[in-house]
Amino acid sequence: MKKFVAIILSCVMMLSIFIPTATAEENIKVGFIGVLTGRGSQYGEGVKKGIEVYVDLINEQGGINGVPVKVIYEDSQGDASKGVLAAQKLIGLDGCVAILGPVITPVCKAVAEYCNDEGIPMITASGTDYEITTGRPSVFRTCFLDPFQATVIAQYIAAQGITKVAALYDQGNPYSKGLYDAFKAECENQGVEILATESGSGDDVDFKAQLTNIKNAVPEAVFLPYYGEAAALILTQANEIGLDVKYYGGDGISNIVKAITDKSLLTNMVYTDHFSNSETNEQALTFLAAYRKKFGQEPDISFIATAYDAARVLFDAMGKVEDPSDYEAVTAAIKATDLECVTGRITFDEHNDPIKSVFFTTFNAEGKQIFIESFAPAQ
């Protein structure tokens, strides 16, 4: 009797493996990987929300060619190896046919490598490092690049008449270092002198020693390519030691508002962002209205918009092909994209990078984002 029951149970167990696949044909599954816990989680949360808003919209309209879309969300915890494991699970176990994300550079690089090996289409809404798409035909992004934004920052600083700056960056972090290298190169072109360069880990809390050295060099401005949490500590401590200058940073700064206690310090911070809520194009208005309706507030991170765009680009491409699980066809369709999106018109160059603008942004004393001006790349 026991043996009979055992055989029945193992058959049931074997059959259960097939069940997910059986239901898979009822909708199109796409995977999301992003940092939802730990440093940078506001970005992960933001990208997730942006995708959710677009998925709701498209499913309201019946989905892709009548088939509803389902996104499965995985947390990379900001760790590259966890990100790859998540990708393997989403593709291999959950039946996903494409990846939206990841969110931060190190995870993007690792997952892009995996997707490239398998030919899986991947669109990241926030991976700004140049190498992410190099030599990877199925990997795209809907945000601008680090070398691009750092170069633009240097040009912007020069345009303000500033000739002497200092830099504080994280040597051990590829995002921070990438920005610094590009910034340094463009400063040379622009005749801007870097008086002092200091390094401090983004995981550290104490930057007073480095800031004191920078203060001693008397720069007119400081380049600060960090994520918001570290930048918050840096601004606070700089204020404490009396370093009173303008700070320039990249898109990683945007979550600084939630991390800083004294918001009045933010008026000295200028950074490059992917979107501004005061944008008025048609797509932007649709997006903003849908977001407000779903979440009851204004989007606070620009990646919410680029994520919405990434989802739109992906689903639009999938709508143009016969079989959304045909990696090659979808990739080709994405490559051929020419869409008016929330964050501007998106087309892709040979490097799979979108040709789009940078939004210079600052804050008021209450921490509200203030749009300064946008800067379009040379075509």
Next chain:
Amino acid sequence: MLIVKDLSLYFGAIHALHGISFHVEEGEIVTLIGANGAGKTSILCAISRILPIKTGDIIFNGNSITNTAPHLLPQYGLSQVPEGRRVFARMSVKENLEMGAFFRKDTAQIRRDRDRVYEQFPRLKERRHQLAGTLSGGEQQMLAIGRALMSSPKLLMMDEPSMGLSPILVSEIFEIIKTINEAGTTVLLVEQNANMALSVSHRGYVLETGKIIAEGKSQDLLNNELVKKAYLGIA
């Protein structure tokens, strides 16, 4: 004043005491003599409640203290001068004496008692601000006694006060013990130096491997053949 009945104690795995019984009357000096390892220190530690006992009863002034917490005993009038002096080396002489009177609240009387200790031990008064660890062996013994006296004890237990001291100092210490007793303090004296202990005490017990093998008036014990051979070094 103190009655110990059928006390048994284990020190780790060793059965250190086998059903010991003895008593101390008010005003006496009673001594426990015996060789090293006979169990003398164990008895004092048991009475002070520092060592847990297996069986037996300890009755002090009519009250059973078998289950009392150790830090309460000085308040009842039971104090110990521990083996090896155990003065607080990093504290001054004055502070050591203060510690002896820790549980007391009557500041004026404490000061009077302290002055009396200084009278009895003038060398301590000289060195009262010195760290106890810098005193000589004899001075530390005096400090340990003085410290115990600061608790104004009814029964003072002393564990091998002569250990490591020169013969002159030993005589001095035993003179002091006599003086303390004459001033009204009952003394329970544990000693290896059987000669001195028996000559200064009223009664004695002889301890051998955890058992009492002889007891009686100290004078009688001094003349006891067994005791003489084993403990007094007289052939």
Next chain:
Amino acid sequence: MTLFLSQLLNGIHVGSIYALIALGYTMVYGIVQLINFAHGDILMLSAYLVVVGITKLGLSPALSVLLSIVVAVVFGVILERVAYRPLRSSPRISSLITAIGVSMLMQNVAQLIFSPNPIPYPITLSVPALNLGGLYLSFTTLLTVVLSVGLMFLLQIFVSSTKAGKAMRAVSEDTGTALLMGIHVNRIISLTFAIGSGLAAIGSLLYCIAYPSVAPTLGSLPGIKAFIAAVLGGIGLIPGAMLGGFILGIAESLAKAYISSRMSDAIVYGILIIVLLFKPAGLLGTKTREKV
């Protein structure tokens, strides 16, 4: 020269916080020979209490800080009672493992309640700084150093002049004999934990004003550094904790300023190793010698 003095000031600032926290480690070690690994996490506990006090309970900053100190003190006493006292007669390794366990428990509970994401500390000081002939002295630094040194001074007086303080010294030196004196040893030990935790709570305030980011792992790094400071100066000795704290803070700041921020930790640990090679009991530690 002004640059060097500024960097030195940075070091004194952070060093005084380390010293304050190190006191808790050293006092507990002195009295029960236990390295209370959960001590650093009291910083985290206090910080979250302030956050909850201000943001959820709507209390004033002062009241929230007071609340955090009171809770930290009570927590320290309860911790000793529940986790460490039952193990007093067990081999020392048991209490050590328990301490590590408590630390992990605290961090994980905090993670469950508050999420692992860092949140800003809701108290800042916005008082203008002093300019002493080119040397910039921020109010935060001034407050931190004065408060820390003041508290250390008060602790010294407490330990050397008050009855309870002397009892603490007696129990630290010889617990058995202290019992014979009629000293309520358990109460003195509780008092030690209470004082240590209270100082850690104040240390938490000073630390978070300087580095206003609260996460469940807040206490790990300063905890380890304070412990190293205590060992450096001589574990079990109050002046040792103070000395060790300042030395560590200054060494760390100067290393960051003049050598490299990545190497600064390695340099500090290197100093510790070298000191211990020559003075195994720490800078102020001595092997106690007793005359027989």
